[in-house]
Amino acid sequence: MTERLYYTDSFLREFDAQAISCEASGERFEVVLDRTAFYPTSGGQPNDTGRLADANVVDVFERADDRTILHVTDRPVLPGAVHGAIDWERRFDHVQQHTGQHLLSAAFLKLFRFPTVSFHLGREISTIDLDAPSVVPRHIEEAERLANQVISGDRVIAVSFREKEDLAQLGVRKQVEREGTLRLIGIEGFDIQPCGGTHAERTGQVGAILARKIERQKQLWRVEFVCGGRAIRSARSDFETLGAAAREIGCGPAELPEMVKKLIEEGKRANRERGRTTERLAEFEAQALLARGDKIIIHAFDEGDAAFVRRVAATLAKQAGVRAVVASRAARHFVFAQAEGLGGDVNRLLREILTPAGGKGGGTKEFAQGTVPEAANVDELMAQARERMEREGE
Numbered sequence: 001m002t003e004r005l006y007y008t009d010s011f012l013r014e015f016d017a018q019a020i021s022c023e024a025s026g027e028r029f030e031v032v033l034d035r036t037a038f039y040p041t042s043g044g045q046p047n048d049t050g051r052l053a054d055a056n057v058v059d060v061f062e063r064a065d066d067r068t069i070l071h072v073t074d075r076p077v078l079p080g081a082v083h084g085a086i087d088w089e090r091r092f093d094h095v096q097q098h099t100g101q102h103l104l105s106a107a108f109l110k111l112f113r114f115p116t117v118s119f120h121l122g123r124e125i126s127t128i129d130l131d132a133p134s135v136v137p138r139h140i141e142e143a144e145r146l147a148n149q150v151i152s153g154d155r156v157i158a159v160s161f162r163e164k165e166d167l168a169q170l171g172v173r174k175q176v177e178r179e180g181t182l183r184l185i186g187i188e189g190f191d192i193q194p195c196g197g198t199h200a201e202r203t204g205q206v207g208a209i210l211a212r213k214i215e216r217q218k219q220l221w222r223v224e225f226v227c228g229g230r231a232i233r234s235a236r237s238d239f240e241t242l243g244a245a246a247r248e249i250g251c252g253p254a255e256l257p258e259m260v261k262k263l264i265e266e267g268k269r270a271n272r273e274r275g276r277t278t279e280r281l282a283e284f285e286a287q288a289l290l291a292r293g294d295k296i297i298i299h300a301f302d303e304g305d306a307a308f309v310r311r312v313a314a315t316l317a318k319q320a321g322v323r324a325v326v327a328s329r330a331a332r333h334f335v336f337a338q339a340e341g342l343g344g345d346v347n348r349l350l351r352e353i354l355t356p357a358g359g360k361g362g363g364t365k366e367f368a369q370g371t372v373p374e375a376a377n378v379d380e381l382m383a384q385a386r387e388r389m390e391r392e393g394e
């Protein structure tokens, strides 16, 4: 089994070891060392990356049967003495997120008795799943505040090794599957947990915790959070987003919610007003068409949406004996309508004319509507409709 140097020193960036084996696996190589500072993907924390001799380490994982650590490299590593260096920026980010998770989980447990049942350290955000009846913003705010107090208290985080039987006596409630000697992570006067991950040496190194979204996840509650550098980046990105929105609207970021609400209300009011104006205009256009005295009315408007065309056609069809086809060139929408009591079937007629042009639609014998694709020629279809209606109307 590989000796894990990160177990006792999470801040070890470079190390010397013996390469024991190197086996090709597809285009990659799997290297086994006698000792390593590389963290293998486990416990919700992703692997380290870095260099082994002149090879890039692209993945690190544990062999399931004997827990040997395999370093996946892009080129072979010769057996014998080898120098390793981990990508520190990536490791330190993981240290901040992972230690932050211990703090946040402990805070939820202490304040509300919500245990954490799983942890995931993602590329942008991390999550914990809480076993709780419900989690509301107040819980998040209070747990975040407590965790940040412990961070600013800059408490010592100590690694110790204990036998499994001693855990209950130390106040560890978590059930542990692993037997024998366990690695414990203790945060001075706050929390103690069995864990194999990489942690800060003092809570101050976490920088800050920012809890974000809460989301119901089956029977659990998922809490998103970011720590340290990520907390700064996400706060900056939120500020830029809010600033851009505020500039667009012409207010300060703090006034955004009120302004957005106002704009939405104004938009709704304007829509209602436009709806009423369109209705009045449709009535007016219909009356103008009826004034010509024709019984078959075929008319295409340049503008207007489907609702406008429907309204015009409906008004026309209220007039006894009228058959009408009304369309909008802009919306490529057609309405076929006829007054009650006339023979014929405008739905059938609409399908016969629109379907060959790739159009879709339908309705009743008295009122049918449909839309044709961009490529269809609205005026050509209107001419066909006129011809058919005049023939059938005879």
Ligand SMILES: [Zn+2]
Pocket: 098, 102, 185, 195, 196, 197, 198, 199
């Ligand atoms: Zn841990």
